[in-house]
Amino acid sequence: MTEEPYRWLEAMGNRREYVREQLKDGSPCFAVSLPDGLLLLGVGMGGGVSKVFEIHDRVAMAALGHPADIERVRQAAIDAAHLEAFARAPEDVSLRRLVAYGLSGQIKQAFEQLFSAPVLAEFLLVEVASVASRDLLVRLRFDGTFVAREGGIAVVAPDPDVERSAARWLEDALAGVTGREAAIGVLLEAWERLQKGGSLSSAGAPGAVPGESPRFPPAGRTPELAWLRRGAGKAARYEWIPMAPPALSAPQP
Amino acid sequence: MTSEPAAVPAAPVSIPGDFLSLLQRGAVAPMARVAAGAPEETRATTVFAFHFSGGVLMAGDRRATAGNQIVTDRVEKIIELDDTSLLAIAGVPATAFEMARVLQTSFEYYRRSQLQPLSLPAKVRALARLLRDNLPMTLQGVGIVVPLFAGVDWTVNPPAPRIFFYDPLGAQFQAVHHASSGSGSGTIRSILSFQERYGDPAPAAMSDRQAITFALRLLAVASEFDSATGGVNPAARQFATLKILRPEGVESVNDAAQAEALAP
Numbered sequence: 001m002t003e004e005p006y007r008w009l010e011a012m013g014n015r016r017e018y019v020r021e022q023l024k025d026g027s028p029c030f031a032v033s034l035p036d037g038l039l040l041l042g043v044g045m046g047g048g049v050s051k052v053f054e055i056h057d058r059v060a061m062a063a064l065g066h067p068a069d070i071e072r073v074r075q076a077a078i079d080a081a082h083l084e085a086f087a088r089a090p091e092d093v094s095l096r097r098l099v100a101y102g103l104s105g106q107i108k109q110a111f112e113q114l115f116s117a118p119v120l121a122e123f124l125l126v127e128v129a130s131v132a133s134r135d136l137l138v139r140l141r142f143d144g145t146f147v148a149r150e151g152g153i154a155v156v157a158p159d160p161d162v163e164r165s166a167a168r169w170l171e172d173a174l175a176g177v178t179g180r181e182a183a184i185g186v187l188l189e190a191w192e193r194l195q196k197g198g199s200l201s202s203a204g205a206p207g208a209v210p211g212e213s214p215r216f217p218p219a220g221r222t223p224e225l226a227w228l229r230r231g232a233g234k235a236a237r238y239e240w241i242p243m244a245p246p247a248l249s250a251p252q253p
Numbered sequence: 254m255t256s257e258p259a260a261v262p263a264a265p266v267s268i269p270g271d272f273l274s275l276l277q278r279g280a281v282a283p284m285a286r287v288a289a290g291a292p293e294e295t296r297a298t299t300v301f302a303f304h305f306s307g308g309v310l311m312a313g314d315r316r317a318t319a320g321n322q323i324v325t326d327r328v329e330k331i332i333e334l335d336d337t338s339l340l341a342i343a344g345v346p347a348t349a350f351e352m353a354r355v356l357q358t359s360f361e362y363y364r365r366s367q368l369q370p371l372s373l374p375a376k377v378r379a380l381a382r383l384l385r386d387n388l389p390m391t392l393q394g395v396g397i398v399v400p401l402f403a404g405v406d407w408t409v410n411p412p413a414p415r416i417f418f419y420d421p422l423g424a425q426f427q428a429v430h431h432a433s434s435g436s437g438s439g440t441i442r443s444i445l446s447f448q449e450r451y452g453d454p455a456p457a458a459m460s461d462r463q464a465i466t467f468a469l470r471l472l473a474v475a476s477e478f479d480s481a482t483g484g485v486n487p488a489a490r491q492f493a494t495l496k497i498l499r500p501e502g503v504e505s506v507n508d509a510a511q512a513e514a515l516a517p
Contacts, residue, residue, distance in 0.1 A: 050368070053365075053368075054365050055365065056365070075366060078362065078365050078366045079366075082358060082361070082362045082365075085358065086354070086355075086358045234336075236336075236361070
């Protein structure tokens, strides 16, 4: 039946709908470029299932979706990055090439093979640079499409509209914020609001509503925080941040 | 066309009829230089490690030689493989640096992909395997590497750094107090053994500052007896490579700290 173009389009539409349905309860993840480094935050279910991962010296990943599919893509990214680093040099590992010439094609192929399982996960990949404005933040979708931006904020959420509204809200909320702890507070608040309301389009400023500040840690959930340190020193920039209660008041520059 | 068999050195001594005799008759004896016209290979020289009160100190001079030629005095022979592993290379740098690169990549790959660090025994064996894989080069007398390795043992409480040394074929041994390798290692080993038995303080009781000063003096003495060991001379800005391994991680002792440790 898929030999007919119309049938194929219909099958792809059904598949897209199926994947979105599977991802609808996924927990959003965030990435923020700050002067001293790049911050990644995800809030998972705990129990040994993670959402935030180190890929290579300057590259990290956060994801939502099925743990087995996240793992498959994570392994593919780590394999490709280390192969490149060993064959050439660690400095030659580039997120742009890793996504554009590796992961994107593999995920697209999985999505379009109608009689095999698609990747039930969506991704946020980041690469720290020497200055914040050159950091690379890539949003990679379940069908292999991706959007890259330099510096700023990136969000991965199950619903595209929610994702856009969250990114806009965070742009405002994090304007002028340079401290890591303050940024963590805002990101946790964004996550909590998304869980409650589903969208941040009509939400007020962070911490504006008394009593509405996010709980710490979110009940029954495990916040995961990673930091890609900027600057000289050790080649591996990834650090796991142990959770400490952040300042939950309005962010301070 | 005929070719003359290469000259075979006297060592290793063989018993008539044994395997080594057979190798010598075929001009393939271990450690023999098989090609008279072969280029003089670059070698790296003296490295050592000892336990002190703050962890393990691993040190190496910075000289590489080829025969009686000094190739460079800027070689880094102590290599940080990951946050809790150090490798000291002695032998042929071409092979040793490649071994270090293989280990660095494989340790990091394992840690990132498996979400846990490789165990200390596995790291020790990984280096032994590379040495065994290098056996053909070792037998030909080119590419020989005799490294030292230091890593943190997480199975004890509190975690403790350990020192391992190897033979050229890959046998691995744990050093109780200290280990050394390279052309100047005889001198270093003698002094370390003396200090261990009669010194006050013994190396294991030394503070950071005492251990650094002691290591620099060891290299300075070794360089007086071995031309292939680069010395330590603050006036000429000539220092060693010194790294300290603690359970919390690796710390490099920079030139300024070395100069200060040698100051009267």
